[in-house]
Amino acid sequence: MTEKRGKAGVSEVETLENVCKEVQADGRISDVHRDKLSSMFGQRLEKALEALEESRVKKYVFQPSGRIVWIVVGKGREYLVMPAVEYCTCYDFYFQFHQGHLCYHIIAQKLAEATGQFDLIEDDDQLFDILIKEWKATEVRVAKKHESVADESIT
Ligand SMILES: [Zn+2]
Numbered sequence: 001m002t003e004k005r006g007k008a009g010v011s012e013v014e015t016l017e018n019v020c021k022e023v024q025a026d027g028r029i030s031d032v033h034r035d036k037l038s039s040m041f042g043q044r045l046e047k048a049l050e051a052l053e054e055s056r057v058k059k060y061v062f063q064p065s066g067r068i069v070w071i072v073v074g075k076g077r078e079y080l081v082m083p084a085v086e087y088c089t090c091y092d093f094y095f096q097f098h099q100g101h102l103c104y105h106i107i108a109q110k111l112a113e114a115t116g117q118f119d120l121i122e123d124d125d126q127l128f129d130i131l132i133k134e135w136k137a138t139e140v141r142v143a144k145k146h147e148s149v150a151d152e153s154i155t
Contacts, residue, residue: 011100012040012041012100012101012102013086013100013102015036015040016037016041016102016106016107016110017110019033019036019037020110020111020113020114021114023111023114023115024114024115027115028115029049029111029115037107041102041104044102044103044104044107045104045107047104047108048104048105048107048108048111049108049111051072051073051074051104051105051108051112052108052112052115052117052118055117055118055119056072056073056074056108057070057071057072057073057108057112057117057118057119058070058071058072058073058118058119058120059071059112059113059118059119059120059121060121060122060123060131061120061121061122061123062122062123062124062125062127062128063122063123063124063125065125065128067125069082069128069131069132069135070082070083070109070118071135072088072105072108072109074090074105078135079105080135080136081105081106081109083106083109083110083113086102086106088105088106089135089136090103090105092104092105093105093106
């Protein structure tokens with residue numbers, strides 16, 4: 001890992017949220033925003049921007065309840081992101097979030113929400129349970145794998 005750490009006292013969550021507020025106000029990601037994010041997130045920012053450009057960030061809205069679920073489509077797997085609590089179902093999050101480390105899916109979700117660059121999918125509430133079960137099943141597999149292959153590289 002060669003990614004630079006942020007200035008002392010400024011957490012990754014704070015930096016991301018502050019820049020996202022500016023992005024939302026400007027309606028786009030400017031070079032200034034990009035530089036600020038890049039100095040803290042390095043390669044994760046590149047991966048997040050790639051996800052945005054490739055329309056891999058999806059917002060599911062279930063009706064009639066209005067429940068919202070965010071999904072970031074990764075390589076061969078979909079990740080469930082819960083922005084309100086900074087939660088994701090990927091390895092990177094599982095291993096490193098306790099150190100204040102954000103995975104690129106969370107970065108992608110926040111930038112997508114700030115720019116409006118995401119796919120909006122409306123589904124029936126009847127599908128909610130089925131889809132959540134699928135997404136959570138991924139989470140269980142991730143947790144089990146962690147027990148057997150502790151130092152597998154994180155992608
Ligand atoms: Zn993640």
